[in-house]
Amino acid sequence: MMTFYLNNLQETEKLGKLIADCSDVGTVVCLDGDLGAGKTTLTKYIGRYLNVQETITSPTFSIVKEYEGDVRFYHMDAYRLASLEEAYEVDIERYIYSDGVFVLEWSDKIKDILPENIVSIILKTGFDIDKREVILMGRGKTFDCLARELDNYDYFRN
Numbered sequence: 001m002m003t004f005y006l007n008n009l010q011e012t013e014k015l016g017k018l019i020a021d022c023s024d025v026g027t028v029v030c031l032d033g034d035l036g037a038g039k040t041t042l043t044k045y046i047g048r049y050l051n052v053q054e055t056i057t058s059p060t061f062s063i064v065k066e067y068e069g070d071v072r073f074y075h076m077d078a079y080r081l082a083s084l085e086e087a088y089e090v091d092i093e094r095y096i097y098s099d100g101v102f103v104l105e106w107s108d109k110i111k112d113i114l115p116e117n118i119v120s121i122i123l124k125t126g127f128d129i130d131k132r133e134v135i136l137m138g139r140g141k142t143f144d145c146l147a148r149e150l151d152n153y154d155y156f157r158n
């Protein structure tokens with residue numbers, strides 16, 4: 001587990017780039033944290049650095065959206081899912097074991113069916129208006145890459 005701070009949107013963008021650079025086909029990125037913590041904002045930055053040209057918008061009502069970048073990019077918001085059954089109805093396995101990069105907001109809602117190899121990010125507010133605390137956990141290639149990069153370089157000097 002790693003904890004660090006994003007002082008502003010520029011640092012959130014930097015994290016988005018890092019995640020994109022470490023991502024691969026099959027990467028699952030879980031984003032949790034309060035309403036308005038910055039999950040969708042971080043997702044947009046990840047998409048930007050995967051070269052998704054289309055505008056990424058919050059999939060709260062559609063549950064899941066699909067984009068084309070360097071790889072396929074799937075963005076799901078589980079906030080409105082009432083049960084695991086509903087997750088299976090949107091064919092969750094197609095995204096968990098996908099041919100692209102999958103970003104999942106409110107992953108806690110379906111944590112029981114998530115695989116072990118994920119990147120898990122919890123964003124916390126309650127500091128200066130643009131500051132966020134990041135709790136990074138996970139397992140697998142993409143997580144290892146992120147942890148290594150964050151260890152080796154002084155990305156977030158705060």
Ligand SMILES: Nc1ncnc2c1ncn2[C@@H]1O[C@H](COP(=O)(O)OP(=O)(O)OP(=O)(O)O)[C@@H](O)[C@H]1O
Pocket residue numbers: 006007008009010012033034035036037038039040041042058105129130131132
């Ligand atoms: N450092 C930061 N990182 C991310 N967002 C920030 C930061 N500073 C300010 N913000 C602002 O906080 C808001 C975050 O909204 P966003 O929709 O990304 O949150 P969310 O976690 O997806 O919310 P929801 O739970 O409703 O899906 C945006 O208006 C964004 O500009």
Ligand SMILES: [Mg+2]
Pocket residue numbers: 039040041058077105
């Ligand atoms: Mg959101």
